[in-house]
Amino acid sequence: MISSISEWEPLVEELSQYAKVILYNRAGCGKSERGTKTRNLNENAKDLHTLIHKLELNDPILIGHSYGGLIVQYFAIHYPNIARSLILVDSTSVDAHLLDEVEIEGGDETSTRAWIQKCKEYATLSKEHLQVEMEGWIETLKKKLPLQTHNEISEHMSNPYMFEILGEELEHDPFYMKELKVQLDGFPDLPTIVIGRDPEVSIKQMLEHEGLEIREAEEIERIWQSLIQEQTNLNSQTEYMLARGSSHDIHKEKPKQILNLACSLLDMTY
Template sequence: MNHFVKVFETELEVKRKGEHGIPIVIMTGMGCSFEEWHEVTEKLSVTNQVILYHRPGIGRSEQSQRERNTEATVSELKELLHVLRIDSPIILLGHSYGGLCAQHFAKRYLSDVAALVLIDSTSHDLERLDTLDLPIMNEGASDEDWLKQCEAYAEQTESALTRRIQTVLTPNQRKLPSDVQAELIQFFQRPNLYKTMIEEVRNWHADSRFIKQLGSLGSMPVYVIGRDADHEVEQGLLNGLPESELKLLEATWHQLIREQTMLSTTSKLVIAERSSHAVHLDRPDVIVAVVEEHVYQMTQALK
């Protein structure tokens, strides 16, 4: 069940599953609900403790007066683990922007992380994506355009957003339990979500440069899970996007994904076939297999 935990005077929405085993913490992507992780967490919680939470301003978590950047997120997670009395090293999963935050946390608190799993994660070199020549794909979809849309939503009341935003769930989201689907629909109708994303986007370039300067992760086990480039190109073509731009974007994105294996001397790259950016929805089995593999290796090492 979801409950609320006070972290630095802010009530955070937390979901815990499982009572035993190695603690697994999931950091969600920007503008993403932890409810989407239902299939992954149902399986992992059979043998492990699983902790999910919404950053301030996201889901039902209160807004915080602190600046929304990865530094704040890292300190909040550290405090959350303290409040929850989790004092053993965690397996840390980070998806998309949550992966950038997870890299920051792992570099800052090396001894707190038993393994890092980056799931189609934002790179600390994300600025390289901004240099790509993608005139058609960027038309009306640049960071600036997206921020303007978020600013418009952030100014609305929740009731106004409920009338304005008719959330259409993806086919994979519609496979989730009905109560989870209801939560996902409400998730996108809260103005605080858009206020938070505005700050996260405005800070992420400076955050990424700072995280890169923090150095490597030594020999920490790092698993890098990437989406399927060919699948993304196929889907983009179905939506009428130019093949040349799709291939350029995917080639660059995958180069950044591959480079994340250089964060540690103990790393593994896994490509989730037939998966989009939402690997946790398209191929939850891949994430579960990677985590279970590491848990098995840890268990064997203790024998």
């Protein structure tokens, strides 16, 4: 939900040798305008549909990571017969609310409720103040990404409008997630690949970087993995792939896997 498209540039540079690749920031993020409507899954899917129509794209392969994967699922249901195939990269689930039910000692700063509150606070800060507030996160990202992306990363992470729309999405999306869950039986039968993170790596990251107890991390990961496995039932053509050795950020840690899977779909469809 908060990532810059800069994170995808190393992967896209290679993938663009085989196909036309389009990256975009959703409304309110990066240089994309915030717009006038309340932000939610429905509006994000509409924007994707408008983008595809405006660029006159035929039979695109849609790749969505995390929240982007949830948007792709919503899009596939509401705009069938547009995408040729889908890749869901450790995608958010329609039942993501189950993660908030894990009891975290001392309170969970990553819960939906906590993030809504943070976003409301961050949205009131100036760009300069926000850059100071997000300094640790920005520096961590810079260490993992090429030098030419660093300015864009700083700009992206210090945008108060992004936190404003993020807060709206977190607040309003549960309604659309419930709607989507009911509609999943009608998911279009097109080639779909579900990529899931490595549970051992993910648990280790939660212990080291989020300060969780082992019991808490294991329970969160158990739920996450079960939600990923449920996505393998989206249609009769869904395949599951484990991103062995990767945490949630598969596009940064195991980009070759996404590249190879996208190329396999290109061979299948063109």
